[in-house]
Amino acid sequence: MGAAGNGPWDLYDELIEGVPADVRVADYALGLNWSYVQAESGCGIAYTARGGAKRTEVADWRGRPLRDMAALAKSWCFEEATLGIAALNAWYGREENLRAMGAVIEGDGASADEAAVAGEAADALAVAAASVRGPGHIPCGCNLGGFELVRPQLEAFAAEQGRLPRVVVVGHFPHMEELAAYTDLTVLxxxxxxALDTPDPACEYVLPTCDFSFITGVTLINKTAPRLLELAAGRPLTMVGPTVVASPALQRRGATLLAGRYAVDPDRVRFACTTGFPFGSALKNYAITQA
Incomplete structure (x- = not known):
């Protein structure tokens, strides 16, 4: 773990120090929309964030320690930090690590009949609810994200409290109008x-009073994650998206659900990142609840 008293950097130091020193980088690319790092341990991805400080790191990372590349996560150049988070995901996004954390992974335990109907929304939501509350699975082929996984809890809250749950989403995800239909929603x-968006400095005002929150993994790149986790801790808090790093470090800082995606077809991931084609079956969904 990082040195105590290092403030917001403690999270990053803990993530970086968790990567073994002897794992090497094999290949990487900073793509237009998504970036990847291929290492001896596996393939990691991250959303390509732009802006911040000017890029100064121009070295060839191939053959160098993955931990050193992961340290780019602390860079104030968001392109460099993108590669750093992708490097972290090349280690933490291994299925071995996900399983050790108790992840439910897309397709787990699915029978042929269940797989055949997995695309039906009602079935998907029913199984998703089971998967985050106890034994169950995420159906094959279903692109279930954290929003669908938490929906049963949101609806139960509304029924029990007699009001819509106050939900804050950090990052404008697709289909926010659907979430707004059954929540009191603020999108930062x-x-x-x-029209649903609110400027993100409002986080200081709305996160402390929310009932549920969803925070994009991209906040790990732009360095807002430590403060956002602090503001939202103590209530159901989902870190969501392929950029999320599957680490207990996030759980210790308040994340009750990690709902991410990990690479299962590195060749297709590389192709998607470098050409802009969709990932398709190259990624699988996982959900990890706080123990």
């Missing part, structure tokens, strides 16, 4: 582009 977005 750095680049406001929709």
């Amino acid at each position: 977005e750095r680049n406001v582009r929709d």
